[in-house]
Amino acid sequence: MMPNMPVLSPVKGAPPIVACPYCAKEHQWDTNNRFRPFCSERCKMIDLGKWANEDYRVAQPADEQDFTEPPHQA
């Protein structure tokens, strides 16, 4: 009994399908993809830009100046 049907279930060792965090486009997880978990460089840049421009400003602590000083105290 040797099934010759196309394998629709996840193949052993095959990369999983992941959804791009930005555009939700499903794509195959590729360790060669420098932009993962995003589907493309564009999505990665847009998402990073979003964080840098909006969320970072909101999440920026009031005592920001403390981060610019050396951690040690004389």
Ligand SMILES: [Zn+2]
């Ligand atoms: Zn995307």
